[in-house]
Amino acid sequence: MKTTTETPASDEFAALCRQAWDTLIPARASYLSDVSPHYDKVLHDVAQRTEHTGSLGKTDIAALVVWKRLSAQTRWVTELMSLPDTHVRAVTERAVTAVRDTTLTRSEAARTGRGIIAELPGFHTGDALASAILTAAAPHRMAVYDRRVQHALDTLRLPLTPTPGRYGRYLQLLDDLLHHGRAHADGWTAPDIDTALYWTGFSPQPDQHKPAPAL
Numbered sequence: 001m002k003t004t005t006e007t008p009a010s011d012e013f014a015a016l017c018r019q020a021w022d023t024l025i026p027a028r029a030s031y032l033s034d035v036s037p038h039y040d041k042v043l044h045d046v047a048q049r050t051e052h053t054g055s056l057g058k059t060d061i062a063a064l065v066v067w068k069r070l071s072a073q074t075r076w077v078t079e080l081m082s083l084p085d086t087h088v089r090a091v092t093e094r095a096v097t098a099v100r101d102t103t104l105t106r107s108e109a110a111r112t113g114r115g116i117i118a119e120l121p122g123f124h125t126g127d128a129l130a131s132a133i134l135t136a137a138a139p140h141r142m143a144v145y146d147r148r149v150q151h152a153l154d155t156l157r158l159p160l161t162p163t164p165g166r167y168g169r170y171l172q173l174l175d176d177l178l179h180h181g182r183a184h185a186d187g188w189t190a191p192d193i194d195t196a197l198y199w200t201g202f203s204p205q206p207d208q209h210k211p212a213p214a215l
Contacts (some may be wrong), residue, residue, distance in 0.1 A: 017180035020156045024177075025184060028196035042067040046136040055093035056133055057085045066133045068146070076122025081122070091119050096137040106141060108176055110134065111168030114144075127167045129153070133168075135191065143194035145170050148201030155200065 006171055029149040046060045046067075058081060065072055070122045080088070090177040098104075117130045135142040145167060153160050153173070174190045181188075 008012070014130075014180050015175070016157055017177050020158060020177060021072050021181045021184040023152075023156060024193060024196040026197040028192060031051075031195050031199040039214075040067075042190065043132065043136060048140045050096060050136050053089075053094055055089040056096070056136065058083075058087050060136070061088070061129075061133065064129060064136065067086060068129055068132055070129060074122070079121035085102075088120065092133065092137070096135065099138040099142050099146075102170055105172075107168045107172035110142060110171040111165060114167040131167060131170075139191060140189055143171065143174055143190040144198070145194070149194060149197040150201070152197040152201035 042063050046063055047058065049060060051054055061080065062072070065077075095113040095116040098116060099109045101109055101112075104112065113134045114127070114130055117133060123130045128144070131143065131145040135144050149170075150160065158173060158177075160166060160173060171190065174193050177193055178185045178188065178190075
């Protein structure tokens with residue numbers, strides 16, 4: 001297991017990872033039960049297009065803004081929309097190639113892809129939309145990060161600080177969870193864990209059947 005300066009002592013960290021599965025398993029089951037199977041179709045559609053094109057354009061990014069329920073009334077959106085789509089695709093194509101590079105570990109690929117996406121307006125800080133783009137580029141390898149995921153990690157006492165390189169460390173953390181949860185993780189992918197974390201950080205009321213905004 002690759003550790004970072006924010007990783008607790010190995011025995012303590014392994015115990016936290018194993019304990020987290022007691023929350024993750026029912027959380028994912030609840031998400032699959034309570035959320036319409038059509039909700040994530042936008043992400044799946046963008047991922048399918050990306051599989052064929054090898055890049056994401058402005059229309060794809062706009063679709064993910066809607067899927068993440070982010071505000072489009074910000075300066076970065078104007079700046080992004082003012083760029084030629086060919087430029088946006090040139091940047092995202094490099095990011096797609098990076099996150100699909102199996103010669104890199106998952107966390108290394110995530111870190112590289114995230115650094116490339118940062119070249120576009122609005123992606124220098126914050127990982128919510130950037131992680132959605134990278135997940136659409138490699139849906140079985142990458143995972144989405146947002147503030148609800150962070151809330152869940154804090155609740156589970158799994159350390160992830162907001163210092164630079166957070167997205168790469170997040171993917172390493174998901175690998176650690178898969179490693180330490182072998183007894184539970186059969187068939188689970190990184191996106192399965194991010195769904196479980198998202199739902200853990202959401203905590204819906206009984207009459208709520210749709211995800212809250214994921215910013």
